[in-house]
Amino acid sequence: MVTDASPEVLIVGLGATGSLTLLELARRGVHVIGIDRGHPPHDLGSSHGRSRIIREAYFEDPLYVPLVQRAYAAWQTLERDAGTSLLRVTGGLCLGAPTSRLVTGALESAMRHRLPHEQFNADALRRAFPAHRVADDWIGILEPRAGILDPERCIATALRLATQAGATLHLGETVTGWTAHPDHVTVRTTRRTLRAAQLIVSAGGRAPELIPALVPALTVERQVQFWFAPRAEATAFAPERFPVFLSEIAPGTIWYGFPDVGDGVKVAWHHRAPGTSTHTTRAGDVRAPATAAEVSVMRAHLAAHLPWADGILRGTATCHYSNTPDEHFLIDLAPDTDRVWVASPCSGHGFKFASAIGEVLADLALGATPAFDFTPFRWR
Ligand SMILES: Cc1cc2nc3c(=O)[nH]c(=O)nc-3n(C[C@H](O)[C@H](O)[C@H](O)COP(=O)(O)OP(=O)(O)OC[C@H]3O[C@@H](n4cnc5c(N)ncnc54)[C@H](O)[C@@H]3O)c2cc1C
The missing domain is CATH 3.50.50.60 (FAD/NAD(P)-binding domain)
Incomplete structure (x- = not known):
């Protein structure tokens, strides 16, 4: 017809x-x-997956900053038109070595576009954000407008x-x-x-x-999102105290997470999950649920970097990235x-x-x- x-x-x-x-x-x-x-x-x-990070000090490339600034305004218009809240501001932390792509890129965007931000050394990070375990040479960049879209x-x-x-x-x-x-x-x-x-x-x-x-050119990459109940110190993960974060634990290995908004602390790898990443050109191939091995890799990682979050696994969800080569x-x-x-x-x-x-x-x-x-x- x-x-x-x-x-x-x-x-x-x-x-x-x-x-x-x-x-x-x-x-x-x-x-x-x-x-x-x-x-x-x-x-x-x-x-x-119930949450997506919005952030302005864009480590990937400063060219995205004007676009995300326009997006903030357009999300606000949508909230106003719909009479509902879609974005929760928590602040956002980028953590890593001073030479990491994540930290240098976030700083470059913040400086070039004069974005409000605060820089922390490792001691200051430990005092302000005690849930994170950071190396002695790490720094953190905090941007106040980052937050969570549902x-x-x-x-x-x-x-x-x-x-x-x-x-x-x-x-x-x-x-x-x-x-x-x-x-x-x-x-x-x-x-x-x-x-x-x-x-x-x-x-x-x-x-x-x-x-x-x-x-x-367009490849599909399987991604697992994990939710863990905080093991102790649950208040340390409250949205008022625990900004969304990205952390580059080794060159090119980035993970990220969200505060507990009632469903646990959500964490995931950004791109290549250590030892487990799947690249394919067919979306239908990548929806397999999280494996026990993937959960244990994430648990070992939590134990080292965010130990208070290493409680009961509350859930997982498989999703995919559609990646271009650059x-x-x-x-x-x-x-x-x-x-x-x-x-x-x-x-x-x-x-x-x-x-x-x-x-x-x-x-x-x-x-x-x-x-x-x-x-x-x-x-x-
Ligand atoms: C785990 C994960 C975490 C992420 N975290 C963040 C984050 O924190 N911040 C951020 O900014 N971004 C994040 N992203 C990226 C962001 O979510 C994606 O860029 C965005 O959702 C892509 O949306 P899309 O509409 O382009 O694609 P999709 O959401 O995949 O939508 C494509 C749609 O097309 C439909 N479709 C496909 N084929 C057909 C067909 N033949 N006929 C009819 N319908 C069809 C599908 O059903 C689907 O609804 C994340 C992505 C994932 C997977």
């Missing part, structure tokens, strides 16, 4: 990227349809407001292919064929199934088209930006020039 009421824009995938883009287009009065193979928010992609609530809120503003959702429906024509694009799903002026593919780790040219985002036209956009702002750090990236993608789909230069994220 071909549906005639053609939308201006079709979005495939309603995780963080697609749901916030859908909302932005609906707010602008655009006829937009969003399609997802599941019923978001769900645990089939990269956007689940991913499931952000997505549910964006979809609710988008439908209120006129967007249509097709959920539990898989897109199987598309064809670009000179003046439109047709999209085939398991239930129908649709046509639109523009298509945005925000299908996360499954984007290569719809845009084969993404293979092998770990920057991917936002661009699909090859040989001028109406099919692909957006994978992930590589493990995209959630915080989704509110701003929704604006960028809406601009691109409507032929406007985005307020942010997205060329660093183009096909490379």
